[in-house]
Amino acid sequence: MALRNKKLIIGIGRVGAIIADRASSRGENVIVLDHKESAFRRLDETFTGFKVVGEATDINLLKQDCYIDSVEEVVISTGDDNTNLFLAHLCAMIFKIPKVYVRFDDPDKDILINGVANVKAIYPTDLTANKFFSIEAEGDK
């Protein structure tokens, strides 16, 4: 079995770029994947990871160019919830990646991701709402 020591980040939007930059500056072995090359402009100049341009749903691309078999941790944050869900299922159930983090805009997606081992979902909508209430509560004090 291949040694798992890489971090794969799929979808380099604002969130993906921040995570990639920080992981890279900590010395981690980072691979970033986006379907547009222009997305990589968001990355810092000091980013030292490996950049791949292509569709994330292409299994052969994941296997050959992203070395998915040696990935230990994957962060999925493309703009499309359905793509994110499929990739999360794929990474956890087929490629058996030990740590899968996935972002969903739609909190309803939790019914399909709950119970899948090794997957942790992040919902920006919930986080924002929670943050709002905590700030509001602080203001009331």
Add this chain to the structure above:
Amino acid sequence: MIVVIANGNLEAAYVIDSFKEDRHNKIIVINSDRTIADYLRNHKHVDVYVGSPWRSYALEEAGVYDADLFVSLSDNDTDNYVSCILAKKVFNVRKCICLVKNPDNVEIYKQLGIDSVISSTYLLAQNIKTESLEGRLIRSMNLDSNKIVMVEATLLSRYRICNKPIMEIGFPSYANIAYIMRGEEFIIPKGNVILKPRDTLVIACSKRDEKELTKYLTQRASAKDLQKNIASQIEKSLSKIKEKDPQEEGNKPLEKEAPAEEMKKEATKPSKNKKKPAK
């Protein structure tokens, strides 16, 4: 049967037609595009629920619970995947059929829990391949996403297995003859059926054994075998003649002997005259 047809344009229209023929079917149509929904409503006279089939509230409002069949026909592979998984896992649909563009997705989607995955690109490529092979002696058709192949082989007289009963040819155990076409006639392959030139065998085997099978089928008969074949056929036909009229034999022995000698001469020549004595 409750059938749910999610998304899709013309495909949806055709599928609706095919299920409408049976009056017992209850058809639920969901489409995320309003213009397509209007088209389907006006032309196919069915109720169409406008909504995205990958959202649980859309499926809930459309009443998809416990449906027998869920068909997802959208252009986007992942949309189809999520719709099917949602219907299967949350709405307890009995069987899901998912349409995909990328043939690589077929196996993956099945592993992830979708019952049936159809790749339009794959089917198109297969059809093109089959059409282009028209007229070849051995052609094959892939079934069940590349695992099983149906091989159609037309036999030539120079093949080793020709003119022998099936039980004697040592047919490989990894393949199975489904049926034999002899002209307009269909023959069920049994051990005593003798394979003849121009017979078309329809054989099922797994994809990895296809090459091996082709090799086996096209083995040439040795020159000795060919001669033996011809000789044995002549003998058979002679014995038939003898059986037919045993009384005449005694009366006209000379006449009978002459053709027999001719035939034996022919036997030394290779396959050209082979069919004559058989008939």
